[in-house]
Amino acid sequence: MxxxxxxxxxxxxxxxxxxxxxxxxxxxxxxxxxxxxxxxxxxxxxxxxxxxxxxxxxxxxxxxxxxxxxxxxxxxxxxxxxxxxxxxxxxxxxxxxxxxxxxxxxxxxxxxxxxxxxxxxxxxxxxxxxxxxxxxxxxxxxxxxxxxxAGRRFGNAQSEAGTRHVQDYRTRLRPDGDGGFVLDGVKHYSTGALFADWIPVLAKDPHDRLVAAYVPVGAPGLTVVDDWDGMGQRTTASGTVRLEGVRVPADRVVPHHLTFTGPQLHGAHAQLLHAAIDAGIARGALTEAAEFVRTRSRPWFESGSERAVDDPLTIQRFGELELAVRAAEALLGEAGRVVDHARARLDDETAAMASVAVAAAKAAADRAAVEVTNALFEVSGTRSALDSLNLHRHWRNARTHTLHDPVRWKIQHIGRYALTGTPPPRHGLI
Incomplete structure (x- = not known):
C-alpha cells in the first residue's frame, strides 16, 4: 500500500x-x-x-x-x-x-x-x-x-470507524457565523473519493439531523488518504477522508433526514446496485472458469473423457453454478422492476415491496458470488490456484464486497414481511 x-x-x-x-x-x-x-x-x-x-x-x-x-x-x-x-x-x-x-x-x-x-x-x-x-x-x-x-463524479464520505454502529455519525456540520457551515470529522471506506470531483459528506447538523454536504475536491481542510488495504476490491481506493474546518456554503447542504420521514426508495436504490455488483462478480467468475476448463484443464482420469469439458461431474457442477447465477440475475431484474413500479406510485406498500424485492436479490447475489468464486477452483483444478493467474481475485472481490450490509438481517426482514406483512424499517439500508 x-x-x-x-x-x-x-x-x-x-x-x-x-x-x-x-x-x-x-x-x-x-x-x-x-x-x-x-x-x-x-x-x-x-x-x-x-x-x-x-x-x-x-x-x-x-x-x-x-x-x-x-x-x-x-x-x-x-x-x-x-x-x-x-x-x-x-x-x-x-x-x-x-x-x-x-x-x-x-x-x-x-x-x-x-x-x-x-x-x-x-x-x-x-x-x-x-x-x-x-x-x-x-x-x-x-x-x-x-x-x-458534464462527466463530474461524486464520491462519498459516509462510514466512520469506532462508532457504535454504521449509522452513528460523529462528523458535525456547524454554522460558521456568515450564513454557511464548517465540517469536521473523519470518514472511512470512502469508495470513489480519491477519484471524485465532489465528495458528498454525511454529517449531523446542530439539531442532530442527518444532512449531506457536497464538498468540492481541493477544498481547504479536505484530505483524501489512499490507505485502503482490503484483500478484495483492491482498486476501489476505499480509503479515509479527513475534514478539518472545511467551509461549506448553505446551498451545498441537503436535508437528507427528510428522506426517511415518509415512504422512500433510498435504501432499495442503493442496495439494488450492491446486488448488481455481486451478481456481476458471479457471472464474471463463472465465465472465466468456463474458459479455463475449455482451454487449460485436464479431465479426471476416472471420467474416461478426453477433454475436461466432457467430464460428467464437471458438467453437473457447472449446471448447478449456472442455476445459482441465473437465479441471482433473475431476482435482480425483478427487483429493478419492483423499484420502478414503486417510483411510479410511491406509498408505504410499494416502498415495502421494493425493499423486500431488493433484499431477496441481494441475498441471492451474495450467495451466488461467494459460491461461484469458491467453486471456480473446484471445477478448474490445481493449476487454477497459481498466484500468477490471479483467479483468486474473484473470490477476494466477492468475499470483500458481500460484507456490505449483512444478508442475515435482510432475510429477517423478508421473513417478517412474508409471515405478518411487517414492512422493513426506513433506515435506508434495505
Whole structure:
C-alpha cells in the first residue's frame, strides 16, 4: 500500500510518490469547473446498456493485472465519465436519460462482470444523484445535474470507524457565523473519493439531523488518504477522508433526514446496485472458469473423457453454478422492476415491496458470488490456484464486497414481511 495522502485536485508531494496506477504528477480527481473532455449524453435505456456492455469488455482486459499490481483505474474512470453513463439517472427535464432502475442495475452488473472494482466506484455517485432528486432544491438540482452530465463524479464520505454502529455519525456540520457551515470529522471506506470531483459528506447538523454536504475536491481542510488495504476490491481506493474546518456554503447542504420521514426508495436504490455488483462478480467468475476448463484443464482420469469439458461431474457442477447465477440475475431484474413500479406510485406498500424485492436479490447475489468464486477452483483444478493467474481475485472481490450490509438481517426482514406483512424499517439500508 502506498499510504499516499493528499488533497484531491492537488499534486501529491513528489517525496511521497505518486498514486498507484497514475502518471507521476497527475491526480485522479479534478477541481469542479476545470476543463474536461466533453461527456456523451446518453439518450435512453438501450443506449445505456450498449455502452455499458462495450465498456465492460474493455475493462475486463486488464482487470487481473490492475488487481495484482493495485493499479488504480484512473484512465478507465476517465473513460467511464466520457461515456455518459454517470449521467443516465439525471431527470429528463434536466437533460438526462432518467433510465429505469432495472436498467441502471443491469448497467452496474455488466460493468461488474468486467471489473467489479470499477463498478463499485460509481455506486455512491448514483446514490447521491438520487439524494439530490429527492431532497435538493431546484437550484441545487440545476447546478449539480449539469455537473453530472458534464462527466463530474461524486464520491462519498459516509462510514466512520469506532462508532457504535454504521449509522452513528460523529462528523458535525456547524454554522460558521456568515450564513454557511464548517465540517469536521473523519470518514472511512470512502469508495470513489480519491477519484471524485465532489465528495458528498454525511454529517449531523446542530439539531442532530442527518444532512449531506457536497464538498468540492481541493477544498481547504479536505484530505483524501489512499490507505485502503482490503484483500478484495483492491482498486476501489476505499480509503479515509479527513475534514478539518472545511467551509461549506448553505446551498451545498441537503436535508437528507427528510428522506426517511415518509415512504422512500433510498435504501432499495442503493442496495439494488450492491446486488448488481455481486451478481456481476458471479457471472464474471463463472465465465472465466468456463474458459479455463475449455482451454487449460485436464479431465479426471476416472471420467474416461478426453477433454475436461466432457467430464460428467464437471458438467453437473457447472449446471448447478449456472442455476445459482441465473437465479441471482433473475431476482435482480425483478427487483429493478419492483423499484420502478414503486417510483411510479410511491406509498408505504410499494416502498415495502421494493425493499423486500431488493433484499431477496441481494441475498441471492451474495450467495451466488461467494459460491461461484469458491467453486471456480473446484471445477478448474490445481493449476487454477497459481498466484500468477490471479483467479483468486474473484473470490477476494466477492468475499470483500458481500460484507456490505449483512444478508442475515435482510432475510429477517423478508421473513417478517412474508409471515405478518411487517414492512422493513426506513433506515435506508434495505
Amino acid at each position: 502506498s499510504g499516499l495522502a493528499h488533497a484531491p485536485g492537488t499534486t501529491p508531494d513528489s517525496t511521497l510518490g505518486s498514486t498507484p496506477g497514475s502518471t507521476p504528477g497527475s491526480t485522479p480527481g479534478s477541481t469542479p469547473g476545470t476543463p474536461r473532455a466533453a461527456a456523451r449524453v446518453i439518450g435512453g435505456d438501450e443506449e445505456a446498456l450498449a455502452v455499458a456492455a462495450e465498456l465492460a469488455g474493455r475493462f475486463s482486459l486488464r482487470a487481473a493485472e490492475r488487481d495484482a499490481r493495485r493499479e488504480l483505474p484512473v484512465a478507465e474512470l476517465a473513460e467511464l465519465s466520457a461515456s455518459g453513463l454517470l449521467g443516465v439517472t439525471v431527470p429528463r427535464e434536466h437533460g438526462g436519460a432518467d433510465v429505469r432502475s432495472a436498467t441502471l442495475a443491469e448497467v452496474v452488473r455488466l460493468l461488474a462482470t468486467g471489473d467489479p472494482s470499477i463498478a463499485q466506484i460509481p455506486q455512491s455517485h448514483f446514490v447521491y444523484v438520487n439524494v439530490l432528486r429527492r431532497q435538493g432544491t431546484p437550484e441545487q438540482r440545476e447546478f449539480f445535474f449539469a455537473e453530472v452530465l
